[in-house]
Amino acid sequence: MGKEQELLEAARTxxxxxxxxxxxGKKGILGSGSGSIPLPSLLSMWKGLNVNCTDSSGYTPLHHASLNGHREVVLKLLQFEASTNVADSKGCSPLHLAAWRGDVDIVRILIHHGPSHCRVNQQNNERETALHCAAQYGHSEVVSVLLQELTDPTMRNSRQETPLDLAALYGRLQVVRMLVSAHPNLMTSHTRRHTPLHLAARNGHHSTVQTLLEASMDVNCVTENGSALHEAALFGKMDVVRLLLDSGIDINLRDSQERTALEILGNILHRNPSRSLLLSKIIRWTRWRGGVLWKSLFASVPSLHLERVSPLPLPPPPSDTRMML
Structure with a gap:
Protein backbone atom coordinates (compact mmCIF):
# COMPACT_ATOMS: atom_id res chain seq x y z
CA MET A 1 0.00 0.00 0.00
CA GLY A 2 1.40 3.36 -1.01
CA LYS A 3 1.63 6.34 1.30
CA GLU A 4 -1.40 8.06 -0.22
CA GLN A 5 -3.51 4.93 0.18
CA GLU A 6 -2.32 4.68 3.78
CA LEU A 7 -3.36 8.27 4.40
CA LEU A 8 -6.79 7.74 2.85
CA GLU A 9 -7.37 4.62 4.93
CA ALA A 10 -6.14 6.27 8.12
CA ALA A 11 -8.54 9.17 7.57
CA ARG A 12 -11.41 6.79 6.85
CA THR A 13 -10.84 4.76 10.00
CA GLY A 25 7.09 12.44 7.47
CA LYS A 26 8.95 11.51 10.63
CA LYS A 27 8.24 8.17 12.23
CA GLY A 28 8.31 7.92 15.94
CA ILE A 29 7.79 11.59 16.41
CA LEU A 30 4.61 11.08 18.40
CA GLY A 31 5.03 10.14 22.02
CA SER A 32 8.80 10.39 21.80
CA GLY A 33 9.03 12.88 24.64
CA SER A 34 10.79 15.39 22.44
CA GLY A 35 8.09 18.00 22.98
CA SER A 36 5.87 19.72 20.47
CA ILE A 37 7.22 20.65 17.06
CA PRO A 38 6.10 23.85 15.33
CA LEU A 39 3.78 23.33 12.39
CA PRO A 40 6.15 24.91 9.81
CA SER A 41 8.83 22.42 10.83
CA LEU A 42 6.41 19.54 10.50
CA LEU A 43 5.34 20.70 7.05
CA SER A 44 8.93 20.99 5.87
CA MET A 45 9.71 17.41 6.91
CA TRP A 46 7.56 15.90 4.22
CA LYS A 47 6.90 17.42 0.82
CA GLY A 48 6.05 14.37 -1.25
CA LEU A 49 2.69 13.33 0.25
CA ASN A 50 -0.34 15.18 -1.11
CA VAL A 51 -2.84 15.87 1.66
CA ASN A 52 -5.51 16.28 -1.04
CA CYS A 53 -4.84 12.94 -2.73
CA THR A 54 -7.95 11.11 -3.97
CA ASP A 55 -9.25 7.58 -4.31
CA SER A 56 -11.33 6.10 -7.15
CA SER A 57 -14.44 7.95 -5.92
CA GLY A 58 -12.66 11.27 -5.81
CA TYR A 59 -12.62 11.26 -2.02
CA THR A 60 -9.76 13.08 -0.33
CA PRO A 61 -8.71 12.17 3.22
CA LEU A 62 -10.86 15.11 4.35
CA HIS A 63 -13.90 13.62 2.59
CA HIS A 64 -13.38 10.32 4.39
CA ALA A 65 -12.89 11.91 7.79
CA SER A 66 -15.87 14.24 7.37
CA LEU A 67 -18.19 11.48 6.21
CA ASN A 68 -17.25 9.16 9.06
CA GLY A 69 -17.38 11.74 11.83
CA HIS A 70 -13.68 11.73 12.76
CA ARG A 71 -13.42 15.20 14.27
CA GLU A 72 -9.77 15.00 15.35
CA VAL A 73 -8.69 13.73 11.96
CA VAL A 74 -10.54 16.59 10.27
CA LEU A 75 -8.72 19.10 12.47
CA LYS A 76 -5.37 17.44 11.80
CA LEU A 77 -5.89 17.41 8.04
CA LEU A 78 -6.85 21.08 8.07
CA GLN A 79 -3.67 21.85 10.04
CA PHE A 80 -1.78 20.33 7.13
CA GLU A 81 -3.65 22.56 4.68
CA ALA A 82 -6.23 20.12 3.35
CA SER A 83 -8.65 21.92 1.04
CA THR A 84 -12.30 22.11 2.06
CA ASN A 85 -13.43 22.70 -1.51
CA VAL A 86 -12.19 19.66 -3.44
CA ALA A 87 -15.13 17.93 -5.15
CA ASP A 88 -15.46 14.15 -5.40
CA SER A 89 -16.70 12.32 -8.50
CA LYS A 90 -20.28 13.37 -7.68
CA GLY A 91 -19.30 16.97 -7.12
CA CYS A 92 -19.60 16.80 -3.34
CA SER A 93 -17.25 18.68 -1.05
CA PRO A 94 -16.45 17.49 2.49
CA LEU A 95 -19.07 20.00 3.68
CA HIS A 96 -21.76 18.22 1.64
CA LEU A 97 -20.87 14.93 3.32
CA ALA A 98 -20.79 16.36 6.84
CA ALA A 99 -24.15 18.07 6.26
CA TRP A 100 -25.63 14.87 4.85
CA ARG A 101 -24.43 13.00 7.94
CA GLY A 102 -25.77 15.71 10.25
CA ASP A 103 -22.46 16.28 12.03
CA VAL A 104 -22.78 19.87 13.21
CA ASP A 105 -19.32 19.93 14.86
CA ILE A 106 -17.54 18.95 11.67
CA VAL A 107 -19.65 21.38 9.65
CA ARG A 108 -18.48 24.19 11.95
CA ILE A 109 -14.85 23.03 11.74
CA LEU A 110 -14.86 22.89 7.95
CA ILE A 111 -16.29 26.40 7.74
CA HIS A 112 -14.08 28.06 10.34
CA HIS A 113 -10.80 26.12 10.63
CA GLY A 114 -9.66 25.43 7.10
CA PRO A 115 -6.74 27.22 5.43
CA SER A 116 -9.01 27.88 2.43
CA HIS A 117 -12.33 29.69 2.50
CA CYS A 118 -15.07 27.05 2.61
CA ARG A 119 -17.59 27.69 -0.15
CA VAL A 120 -20.88 27.08 1.67
CA ASN A 121 -22.92 27.48 -1.52
CA GLN A 122 -20.86 25.05 -3.58
CA GLN A 123 -23.12 22.79 -5.67
CA ASN A 124 -22.57 19.14 -6.52
CA ASN A 125 -23.40 17.43 -9.81
CA GLU A 126 -27.09 17.51 -8.87
CA ARG A 127 -26.70 21.23 -8.15
CA GLU A 128 -27.36 20.64 -4.47
CA THR A 129 -25.72 22.67 -1.73
CA ALA A 130 -24.86 21.45 1.75
CA LEU A 131 -28.12 23.08 2.88
CA HIS A 132 -30.07 20.84 0.51
CA CYS A 133 -28.38 17.80 2.07
CA ALA A 134 -29.10 18.87 5.64
CA ALA A 135 -32.69 19.93 4.93
CA GLN A 136 -33.59 16.72 3.13
CA TYR A 137 -32.53 14.58 6.08
CA GLY A 138 -33.93 16.86 8.78
CA HIS A 139 -30.62 17.86 10.37
CA SER A 140 -31.93 21.02 12.00
CA GLU A 141 -28.73 21.92 13.87
CA VAL A 142 -26.73 21.83 10.66
CA VAL A 143 -29.41 23.87 8.89
CA SER A 144 -29.18 26.47 11.66
CA VAL A 145 -25.39 26.74 11.32
CA LEU A 146 -25.53 26.98 7.53
CA LEU A 147 -28.17 29.71 7.68
CA GLN A 148 -25.97 31.64 10.11
CA GLU A 149 -23.13 31.32 7.60
CA LEU A 150 -25.25 33.00 4.91
CA THR A 151 -25.94 29.91 2.87
CA ASP A 152 -28.41 30.83 0.13
CA PRO A 153 -31.72 28.99 0.78
CA THR A 154 -33.19 30.00 -2.59
CA MET A 155 -30.76 27.93 -4.67
CA ARG A 156 -32.40 25.12 -6.64
CA ASN A 157 -31.06 21.70 -7.52
CA SER A 158 -31.32 19.99 -10.90
CA ARG A 159 -34.96 19.11 -10.12
CA GLN A 160 -35.69 22.77 -9.36
CA GLU A 161 -36.05 22.04 -5.64
CA THR A 162 -35.00 24.43 -2.89
CA PRO A 163 -33.97 23.20 0.57
CA LEU A 164 -37.50 24.11 1.73
CA ASP A 165 -38.98 21.97 -1.04
CA LEU A 166 -36.94 18.98 0.13
CA ALA A 167 -37.82 19.54 3.78
CA ALA A 168 -41.52 19.71 2.86
CA LEU A 169 -41.27 16.69 0.55
CA TYR A 170 -39.84 14.51 3.33
CA GLY A 171 -41.86 16.02 6.18
CA ARG A 172 -38.90 17.53 8.06
CA LEU A 173 -41.15 19.71 10.18
CA GLN A 174 -38.54 21.47 12.33
CA VAL A 175 -36.46 22.36 9.28
CA VAL A 176 -39.54 23.69 7.48
CA ARG A 177 -40.29 25.93 10.45
CA MET A 178 -36.71 27.19 10.57
CA LEU A 179 -36.57 27.99 6.87
CA VAL A 180 -39.91 29.80 6.64
CA SER A 181 -39.10 31.76 9.79
CA ALA A 182 -35.64 32.81 8.62
CA HIS A 183 -36.63 33.45 5.01
CA PRO A 184 -40.35 34.24 4.58
CA ASN A 185 -39.69 35.06 0.92
CA LEU A 186 -39.43 31.32 0.28
CA MET A 187 -43.21 31.12 0.64
CA THR A 188 -43.76 32.99 -2.61
CA SER A 189 -40.82 31.59 -4.57
CA HIS A 190 -41.81 28.49 -6.49
CA THR A 191 -41.85 26.96 -9.96
CA ARG A 192 -44.68 25.85 -12.21
CA ARG A 193 -43.81 22.27 -11.28
CA HIS A 194 -44.39 22.40 -7.53
CA THR A 195 -44.57 24.38 -4.32
CA PRO A 196 -43.55 23.19 -0.85
CA LEU A 197 -47.29 22.85 -0.10
CA HIS A 198 -47.84 20.57 -3.09
CA LEU A 199 -44.90 18.37 -2.14
CA ALA A 200 -46.00 18.04 1.48
CA ALA A 201 -49.62 17.35 0.47
CA ARG A 202 -48.60 14.69 -2.04
CA ASN A 203 -46.76 12.75 0.65
CA GLY A 204 -49.34 13.16 3.40
CA HIS A 205 -47.29 15.29 5.76
CA HIS A 206 -50.20 16.80 7.66
CA SER A 207 -48.20 18.84 10.19
CA THR A 208 -45.96 20.22 7.46
CA VAL A 209 -48.97 21.28 5.39
CA GLN A 210 -50.48 22.93 8.45
CA THR A 211 -47.24 24.78 9.20
CA LEU A 212 -47.01 26.08 5.64
CA LEU A 213 -50.62 27.25 5.71
CA GLU A 214 -50.09 28.97 9.07
CA ALA A 215 -47.08 30.71 7.52
CA SER A 216 -49.46 32.16 4.91
CA MET A 217 -48.54 30.02 1.94
CA ASP A 218 -51.22 30.47 -0.72
CA VAL A 219 -53.53 27.47 -0.42
CA ASN A 220 -54.93 28.15 -3.89
CA CYS A 221 -51.61 28.23 -5.71
CA VAL A 222 -51.86 26.16 -8.89
CA THR A 223 -49.03 24.36 -10.68
CA GLU A 224 -49.12 22.24 -13.81
CA ASN A 225 -50.37 19.41 -11.58
CA GLY A 226 -53.19 21.49 -10.17
CA SER A 227 -53.69 22.53 -6.56
CA ALA A 228 -52.39 20.89 -3.41
CA LEU A 229 -55.84 19.27 -3.20
CA HIS A 230 -55.20 17.55 -6.52
CA GLU A 231 -51.95 16.15 -5.12
CA ALA A 232 -53.42 14.97 -1.81
CA ALA A 233 -56.52 13.45 -3.38
CA LEU A 234 -54.64 11.69 -6.17
CA PHE A 235 -52.27 10.03 -3.68
CA GLY A 236 -55.00 9.19 -1.16
CA LYS A 237 -53.78 11.43 1.66
CA MET A 238 -57.15 11.84 3.36
CA ASP A 239 -56.01 13.77 6.44
CA VAL A 240 -54.42 16.35 4.18
CA VAL A 241 -57.50 16.49 1.94
CA ARG A 242 -59.61 17.35 4.94
CA LEU A 243 -57.10 19.94 6.18
CA LEU A 244 -57.02 21.67 2.81
CA LEU A 245 -60.81 21.70 2.58
CA ASP A 246 -61.07 23.12 6.08
CA SER A 247 -58.53 25.76 5.08
CA GLY A 248 -60.89 27.04 2.43
CA ILE A 249 -59.15 25.81 -0.70
CA ASP A 250 -61.02 26.54 -3.91
CA ILE A 251 -62.35 23.13 -4.93
CA ASN A 252 -63.04 24.32 -8.47
CA LEU A 253 -59.35 24.75 -9.28
CA ARG A 254 -58.14 22.83 -12.32
CA ASP A 255 -54.83 21.39 -13.43
CA SER A 256 -53.10 21.92 -16.78
CA GLN A 257 -55.52 19.42 -18.35
CA GLU A 258 -58.55 21.33 -17.03
CA ARG A 259 -59.42 18.64 -14.48
CA THR A 260 -60.68 19.22 -10.96
CA ALA A 261 -59.45 17.08 -8.08
CA LEU A 262 -62.66 15.05 -7.91
CA GLU A 263 -62.73 14.52 -11.65
CA ILE A 264 -59.33 12.88 -11.30
CA LEU A 265 -60.68 10.69 -8.52
CA GLY A 266 -63.66 9.78 -10.67
CA ASN A 267 -61.32 8.53 -13.37
CA ILE A 268 -59.37 6.53 -10.79
CA LEU A 269 -62.55 4.90 -9.51
CA HIS A 270 -63.64 4.07 -13.04
CA ARG A 271 -60.38 2.18 -13.57
CA ASN A 272 -60.10 0.78 -10.06
CA PRO A 273 -63.37 0.21 -8.15
CA SER A 274 -61.40 -0.89 -5.08
CA ARG A 275 -60.73 2.80 -4.42
CA SER A 276 -64.43 3.42 -3.73
CA LEU A 277 -63.93 3.74 0.04
CA LEU A 278 -61.37 6.47 -0.51
CA LEU A 279 -63.68 8.31 -2.86
CA SER A 280 -66.70 7.98 -0.57
CA LYS A 281 -64.80 9.76 2.20
CA ILE A 282 -63.95 12.66 -0.08
CA ILE A 283 -67.55 12.90 -1.24
CA ARG A 284 -68.74 13.04 2.37
CA TRP A 285 -66.37 15.94 3.06
CA THR A 286 -67.06 17.89 -0.09
CA ARG A 287 -70.74 17.33 -0.79
CA TRP A 288 -71.88 20.45 1.06
CA ARG A 289 -68.77 22.43 0.15
CA GLY A 290 -69.19 22.39 -3.60
CA GLY A 291 -72.27 20.88 -5.17
CA VAL A 292 -71.15 21.73 -8.69
CA LEU A 293 -67.85 19.95 -8.23
CA TRP A 294 -69.54 16.99 -6.55
CA LYS A 295 -71.90 16.63 -9.50
CA SER A 296 -68.99 16.86 -11.93
CA LEU A 297 -67.53 13.75 -10.33
CA PHE A 298 -70.55 11.69 -11.29
CA ALA A 299 -70.62 13.28 -14.73
CA SER A 300 -67.08 11.98 -15.29
CA VAL A 301 -68.20 8.42 -14.45
CA PRO A 302 -71.72 8.02 -15.90
CA SER A 303 -72.22 4.54 -14.47
CA LEU A 304 -71.38 5.68 -10.95
CA HIS A 305 -74.21 5.77 -8.44
CA LEU A 306 -74.08 7.03 -4.89
CA GLU A 307 -74.99 3.67 -3.39
CA ARG A 308 -72.02 2.12 -5.20
CA VAL A 309 -69.63 4.66 -3.80
CA SER A 310 -70.71 4.50 -0.20
CA PRO A 311 -72.67 1.62 1.34
CA LEU A 312 -73.52 3.83 4.33
CA PRO A 313 -76.03 6.69 4.28
CA LEU A 314 -74.41 10.06 3.81
CA PRO A 315 -74.57 12.10 7.01
CA PRO A 316 -76.24 15.51 6.96
CA PRO A 317 -73.91 18.50 6.87
CA PRO A 318 -72.89 19.47 10.42
CA SER A 319 -74.03 22.87 11.58
CA ASP A 320 -70.52 24.28 11.75
CA THR A 321 -69.72 22.93 8.23
CA ARG A 322 -66.88 20.82 9.64
CA MET A 323 -66.97 17.09 9.07
CA MET A 324 -66.30 14.87 12.09
CA LEU A 325 -64.67 11.52 11.43
Missing part, protein backbone atom coordinates in the same frame (compact mmCIF):
# COMPACT_ATOMS: atom_id res chain seq x y z
CA UNK A 14 -10.09 7.73 12.26
CA UNK A 15 -6.45 6.90 12.95
CA UNK A 16 -5.29 10.41 13.82
CA UNK A 17 -1.85 9.26 14.97
CA UNK A 18 -1.10 7.63 11.63
CA UNK A 19 -2.46 10.64 9.76
CA UNK A 20 -0.08 12.93 11.62
CA UNK A 21 2.85 10.55 11.20
CA UNK A 22 2.30 10.25 7.46
CA UNK A 23 1.92 13.97 6.97
CA UNK A 24 4.81 14.92 9.23
Missing amino acids: GNVALVEKLLS
Whole structure:
Protein backbone atom coordinates (compact mmCIF):
# COMPACT_ATOMS: atom_id res chain seq x y z
CA MET A 1 0.00 0.00 0.00
CA GLY A 2 1.40 3.36 -1.01
CA LYS A 3 1.63 6.34 1.30
CA GLU A 4 -1.40 8.06 -0.22
CA GLN A 5 -3.51 4.93 0.18
CA GLU A 6 -2.32 4.68 3.78
CA LEU A 7 -3.36 8.27 4.40
CA LEU A 8 -6.79 7.74 2.85
CA GLU A 9 -7.37 4.62 4.93
CA ALA A 10 -6.14 6.27 8.12
CA ALA A 11 -8.54 9.17 7.57
CA ARG A 12 -11.41 6.79 6.85
CA THR A 13 -10.84 4.76 10.00
CA GLY A 14 -10.09 7.73 12.26
CA ASN A 15 -6.45 6.90 12.95
CA VAL A 16 -5.29 10.41 13.82
CA ALA A 17 -1.85 9.26 14.97
CA LEU A 18 -1.10 7.63 11.63
CA VAL A 19 -2.46 10.64 9.76
CA GLU A 20 -0.08 12.93 11.62
CA LYS A 21 2.85 10.55 11.20
CA LEU A 22 2.30 10.25 7.46
CA LEU A 23 1.92 13.97 6.97
CA SER A 24 4.81 14.92 9.23
CA GLY A 25 7.09 12.44 7.47
CA LYS A 26 8.95 11.51 10.63
CA LYS A 27 8.24 8.17 12.23
CA GLY A 28 8.31 7.92 15.94
CA ILE A 29 7.79 11.59 16.41
CA LEU A 30 4.61 11.08 18.40
CA GLY A 31 5.03 10.14 22.02
CA SER A 32 8.80 10.39 21.80
CA GLY A 33 9.03 12.88 24.64
CA SER A 34 10.79 15.39 22.44
CA GLY A 35 8.09 18.00 22.98
CA SER A 36 5.87 19.72 20.47
CA ILE A 37 7.22 20.65 17.06
CA PRO A 38 6.10 23.85 15.33
CA LEU A 39 3.78 23.33 12.39
CA PRO A 40 6.15 24.91 9.81
CA SER A 41 8.83 22.42 10.83
CA LEU A 42 6.41 19.54 10.50
CA LEU A 43 5.34 20.70 7.05
CA SER A 44 8.93 20.99 5.87
CA MET A 45 9.71 17.41 6.91
CA TRP A 46 7.56 15.90 4.22
CA LYS A 47 6.90 17.42 0.82
CA GLY A 48 6.05 14.37 -1.25
CA LEU A 49 2.69 13.33 0.25
CA ASN A 50 -0.34 15.18 -1.11
CA VAL A 51 -2.84 15.87 1.66
CA ASN A 52 -5.51 16.28 -1.04
CA CYS A 53 -4.84 12.94 -2.73
CA THR A 54 -7.95 11.11 -3.97
CA ASP A 55 -9.25 7.58 -4.31
CA SER A 56 -11.33 6.10 -7.15
CA SER A 57 -14.44 7.95 -5.92
CA GLY A 58 -12.66 11.27 -5.81
CA TYR A 59 -12.62 11.26 -2.02
CA THR A 60 -9.76 13.08 -0.33
CA PRO A 61 -8.71 12.17 3.22
CA LEU A 62 -10.86 15.11 4.35
CA HIS A 63 -13.90 13.62 2.59
CA HIS A 64 -13.38 10.32 4.39
CA ALA A 65 -12.89 11.91 7.79
CA SER A 66 -15.87 14.24 7.37
CA LEU A 67 -18.19 11.48 6.21
CA ASN A 68 -17.25 9.16 9.06
CA GLY A 69 -17.38 11.74 11.83
CA HIS A 70 -13.68 11.73 12.76
CA ARG A 71 -13.42 15.20 14.27
CA GLU A 72 -9.77 15.00 15.35
CA VAL A 73 -8.69 13.73 11.96
CA VAL A 74 -10.54 16.59 10.27
CA LEU A 75 -8.72 19.10 12.47
CA LYS A 76 -5.37 17.44 11.80
CA LEU A 77 -5.89 17.41 8.04
CA LEU A 78 -6.85 21.08 8.07
CA GLN A 79 -3.67 21.85 10.04
CA PHE A 80 -1.78 20.33 7.13
CA GLU A 81 -3.65 22.56 4.68
CA ALA A 82 -6.23 20.12 3.35
CA SER A 83 -8.65 21.92 1.04
CA THR A 84 -12.30 22.11 2.06
CA ASN A 85 -13.43 22.70 -1.51
CA VAL A 86 -12.19 19.66 -3.44
CA ALA A 87 -15.13 17.93 -5.15
CA ASP A 88 -15.46 14.15 -5.40
CA SER A 89 -16.70 12.32 -8.50
CA LYS A 90 -20.28 13.37 -7.68
CA GLY A 91 -19.30 16.97 -7.12
CA CYS A 92 -19.60 16.80 -3.34
CA SER A 93 -17.25 18.68 -1.05
CA PRO A 94 -16.45 17.49 2.49
CA LEU A 95 -19.07 20.00 3.68
CA HIS A 96 -21.76 18.22 1.64
CA LEU A 97 -20.87 14.93 3.32
CA ALA A 98 -20.79 16.36 6.84
CA ALA A 99 -24.15 18.07 6.26
CA TRP A 100 -25.63 14.87 4.85
CA ARG A 101 -24.43 13.00 7.94
CA GLY A 102 -25.77 15.71 10.25
CA ASP A 103 -22.46 16.28 12.03
CA VAL A 104 -22.78 19.87 13.21
CA ASP A 105 -19.32 19.93 14.86
CA ILE A 106 -17.54 18.95 11.67
CA VAL A 107 -19.65 21.38 9.65
CA ARG A 108 -18.48 24.19 11.95
CA ILE A 109 -14.85 23.03 11.74
CA LEU A 110 -14.86 22.89 7.95
CA ILE A 111 -16.29 26.40 7.74
CA HIS A 112 -14.08 28.06 10.34
CA HIS A 113 -10.80 26.12 10.63
CA GLY A 114 -9.66 25.43 7.10
CA PRO A 115 -6.74 27.22 5.43
CA SER A 116 -9.01 27.88 2.43
CA HIS A 117 -12.33 29.69 2.50
CA CYS A 118 -15.07 27.05 2.61
CA ARG A 119 -17.59 27.69 -0.15
CA VAL A 120 -20.88 27.08 1.67
CA ASN A 121 -22.92 27.48 -1.52
CA GLN A 122 -20.86 25.05 -3.58
CA GLN A 123 -23.12 22.79 -5.67
CA ASN A 124 -22.57 19.14 -6.52
CA ASN A 125 -23.40 17.43 -9.81
CA GLU A 126 -27.09 17.51 -8.87
CA ARG A 127 -26.70 21.23 -8.15
CA GLU A 128 -27.36 20.64 -4.47
CA THR A 129 -25.72 22.67 -1.73
CA ALA A 130 -24.86 21.45 1.75
CA LEU A 131 -28.12 23.08 2.88
CA HIS A 132 -30.07 20.84 0.51
CA CYS A 133 -28.38 17.80 2.07
CA ALA A 134 -29.10 18.87 5.64
CA ALA A 135 -32.69 19.93 4.93
CA GLN A 136 -33.59 16.72 3.13
CA TYR A 137 -32.53 14.58 6.08
CA GLY A 138 -33.93 16.86 8.78
CA HIS A 139 -30.62 17.86 10.37
CA SER A 140 -31.93 21.02 12.00
CA GLU A 141 -28.73 21.92 13.87
CA VAL A 142 -26.73 21.83 10.66
CA VAL A 143 -29.41 23.87 8.89
CA SER A 144 -29.18 26.47 11.66
CA VAL A 145 -25.39 26.74 11.32
CA LEU A 146 -25.53 26.98 7.53
CA LEU A 147 -28.17 29.71 7.68
CA GLN A 148 -25.97 31.64 10.11
CA GLU A 149 -23.13 31.32 7.60
CA LEU A 150 -25.25 33.00 4.91
CA THR A 151 -25.94 29.91 2.87
CA ASP A 152 -28.41 30.83 0.13
CA PRO A 153 -31.72 28.99 0.78
CA THR A 154 -33.19 30.00 -2.59
CA MET A 155 -30.76 27.93 -4.67
CA ARG A 156 -32.40 25.12 -6.64
CA ASN A 157 -31.06 21.70 -7.52
CA SER A 158 -31.32 19.99 -10.90
CA ARG A 159 -34.96 19.11 -10.12
CA GLN A 160 -35.69 22.77 -9.36
CA GLU A 161 -36.05 22.04 -5.64
CA THR A 162 -35.00 24.43 -2.89
CA PRO A 163 -33.97 23.20 0.57
CA LEU A 164 -37.50 24.11 1.73
CA ASP A 165 -38.98 21.97 -1.04
CA LEU A 166 -36.94 18.98 0.13
CA ALA A 167 -37.82 19.54 3.78
CA ALA A 168 -41.52 19.71 2.86
CA LEU A 169 -41.27 16.69 0.55
CA TYR A 170 -39.84 14.51 3.33
CA GLY A 171 -41.86 16.02 6.18
CA ARG A 172 -38.90 17.53 8.06
CA LEU A 173 -41.15 19.71 10.18
CA GLN A 174 -38.54 21.47 12.33
CA VAL A 175 -36.46 22.36 9.28
CA VAL A 176 -39.54 23.69 7.48
CA ARG A 177 -40.29 25.93 10.45
CA MET A 178 -36.71 27.19 10.57
CA LEU A 179 -36.57 27.99 6.87
CA VAL A 180 -39.91 29.80 6.64
CA SER A 181 -39.10 31.76 9.79
CA ALA A 182 -35.64 32.81 8.62
CA HIS A 183 -36.63 33.45 5.01
CA PRO A 184 -40.35 34.24 4.58
CA ASN A 185 -39.69 35.06 0.92
CA LEU A 186 -39.43 31.32 0.28
CA MET A 187 -43.21 31.12 0.64
CA THR A 188 -43.76 32.99 -2.61
CA SER A 189 -40.82 31.59 -4.57
CA HIS A 190 -41.81 28.49 -6.49
CA THR A 191 -41.85 26.96 -9.96
CA ARG A 192 -44.68 25.85 -12.21
CA ARG A 193 -43.81 22.27 -11.28
CA HIS A 194 -44.39 22.40 -7.53
CA THR A 195 -44.57 24.38 -4.32
CA PRO A 196 -43.55 23.19 -0.85
CA LEU A 197 -47.29 22.85 -0.10
CA HIS A 198 -47.84 20.57 -3.09
CA LEU A 199 -44.90 18.37 -2.14
CA ALA A 200 -46.00 18.04 1.48
CA ALA A 201 -49.62 17.35 0.47
CA ARG A 202 -48.60 14.69 -2.04
CA ASN A 203 -46.76 12.75 0.65
CA GLY A 204 -49.34 13.16 3.40
CA HIS A 205 -47.29 15.29 5.76
CA HIS A 206 -50.20 16.80 7.66
CA SER A 207 -48.20 18.84 10.19
CA THR A 208 -45.96 20.22 7.46
CA VAL A 209 -48.97 21.28 5.39
CA GLN A 210 -50.48 22.93 8.45
CA THR A 211 -47.24 24.78 9.20
CA LEU A 212 -47.01 26.08 5.64
CA LEU A 213 -50.62 27.25 5.71
CA GLU A 214 -50.09 28.97 9.07
CA ALA A 215 -47.08 30.71 7.52
CA SER A 216 -49.46 32.16 4.91
CA MET A 217 -48.54 30.02 1.94
CA ASP A 218 -51.22 30.47 -0.72
CA VAL A 219 -53.53 27.47 -0.42
CA ASN A 220 -54.93 28.15 -3.89
CA CYS A 221 -51.61 28.23 -5.71
CA VAL A 222 -51.86 26.16 -8.89
CA THR A 223 -49.03 24.36 -10.68
CA GLU A 224 -49.12 22.24 -13.81
CA ASN A 225 -50.37 19.41 -11.58
CA GLY A 226 -53.19 21.49 -10.17
CA SER A 227 -53.69 22.53 -6.56
CA ALA A 228 -52.39 20.89 -3.41
CA LEU A 229 -55.84 19.27 -3.20
CA HIS A 230 -55.20 17.55 -6.52
CA GLU A 231 -51.95 16.15 -5.12
CA ALA A 232 -53.42 14.97 -1.81
CA ALA A 233 -56.52 13.45 -3.38
CA LEU A 234 -54.64 11.69 -6.17
CA PHE A 235 -52.27 10.03 -3.68
CA GLY A 236 -55.00 9.19 -1.16
CA LYS A 237 -53.78 11.43 1.66
CA MET A 238 -57.15 11.84 3.36
CA ASP A 239 -56.01 13.77 6.44
CA VAL A 240 -54.42 16.35 4.18
CA VAL A 241 -57.50 16.49 1.94
CA ARG A 242 -59.61 17.35 4.94
CA LEU A 243 -57.10 19.94 6.18
CA LEU A 244 -57.02 21.67 2.81
CA LEU A 245 -60.81 21.70 2.58
CA ASP A 246 -61.07 23.12 6.08
CA SER A 247 -58.53 25.76 5.08
CA GLY A 248 -60.89 27.04 2.43
CA ILE A 249 -59.15 25.81 -0.70
CA ASP A 250 -61.02 26.54 -3.91
CA ILE A 251 -62.35 23.13 -4.93
CA ASN A 252 -63.04 24.32 -8.47
CA LEU A 253 -59.35 24.75 -9.28
CA ARG A 254 -58.14 22.83 -12.32
CA ASP A 255 -54.83 21.39 -13.43
CA SER A 256 -53.10 21.92 -16.78
CA GLN A 257 -55.52 19.42 -18.35
CA GLU A 258 -58.55 21.33 -17.03
CA ARG A 259 -59.42 18.64 -14.48
CA THR A 260 -60.68 19.22 -10.96
CA ALA A 261 -59.45 17.08 -8.08
CA LEU A 262 -62.66 15.05 -7.91
CA GLU A 263 -62.73 14.52 -11.65
CA ILE A 264 -59.33 12.88 -11.30
CA LEU A 265 -60.68 10.69 -8.52
CA GLY A 266 -63.66 9.78 -10.67
CA ASN A 267 -61.32 8.53 -13.37
CA ILE A 268 -59.37 6.53 -10.79
CA LEU A 269 -62.55 4.90 -9.51
CA HIS A 270 -63.64 4.07 -13.04
CA ARG A 271 -60.38 2.18 -13.57
CA ASN A 272 -60.10 0.78 -10.06
CA PRO A 273 -63.37 0.21 -8.15
CA SER A 274 -61.40 -0.89 -5.08
CA ARG A 275 -60.73 2.80 -4.42
CA SER A 276 -64.43 3.42 -3.73
CA LEU A 277 -63.93 3.74 0.04
CA LEU A 278 -61.37 6.47 -0.51
CA LEU A 279 -63.68 8.31 -2.86
CA SER A 280 -66.70 7.98 -0.57
CA LYS A 281 -64.80 9.76 2.20
CA ILE A 282 -63.95 12.66 -0.08
CA ILE A 283 -67.55 12.90 -1.24
CA ARG A 284 -68.74 13.04 2.37
CA TRP A 285 -66.37 15.94 3.06
CA THR A 286 -67.06 17.89 -0.09
CA ARG A 287 -70.74 17.33 -0.79
CA TRP A 288 -71.88 20.45 1.06
CA ARG A 289 -68.77 22.43 0.15
CA GLY A 290 -69.19 22.39 -3.60
CA GLY A 291 -72.27 20.88 -5.17
CA VAL A 292 -71.15 21.73 -8.69
CA LEU A 293 -67.85 19.95 -8.23
CA TRP A 294 -69.54 16.99 -6.55
CA LYS A 295 -71.90 16.63 -9.50
CA SER A 296 -68.99 16.86 -11.93
CA LEU A 297 -67.53 13.75 -10.33
CA PHE A 298 -70.55 11.69 -11.29
CA ALA A 299 -70.62 13.28 -14.73
CA SER A 300 -67.08 11.98 -15.29
CA VAL A 301 -68.20 8.42 -14.45
CA PRO A 302 -71.72 8.02 -15.90
CA SER A 303 -72.22 4.54 -14.47
CA LEU A 304 -71.38 5.68 -10.95
CA HIS A 305 -74.21 5.77 -8.44
CA LEU A 306 -74.08 7.03 -4.89
CA GLU A 307 -74.99 3.67 -3.39
CA ARG A 308 -72.02 2.12 -5.20
CA VAL A 309 -69.63 4.66 -3.80
CA SER A 310 -70.71 4.50 -0.20
CA PRO A 311 -72.67 1.62 1.34
CA LEU A 312 -73.52 3.83 4.33
CA PRO A 313 -76.03 6.69 4.28
CA LEU A 314 -74.41 10.06 3.81
CA PRO A 315 -74.57 12.10 7.01
CA PRO A 316 -76.24 15.51 6.96
CA PRO A 317 -73.91 18.50 6.87
CA PRO A 318 -72.89 19.47 10.42
CA SER A 319 -74.03 22.87 11.58
CA ASP A 320 -70.52 24.28 11.75
CA THR A 321 -69.72 22.93 8.23
CA ARG A 322 -66.88 20.82 9.64
CA MET A 323 -66.97 17.09 9.07
CA MET A 324 -66.30 14.87 12.09
CA LEU A 325 -64.67 11.52 11.43
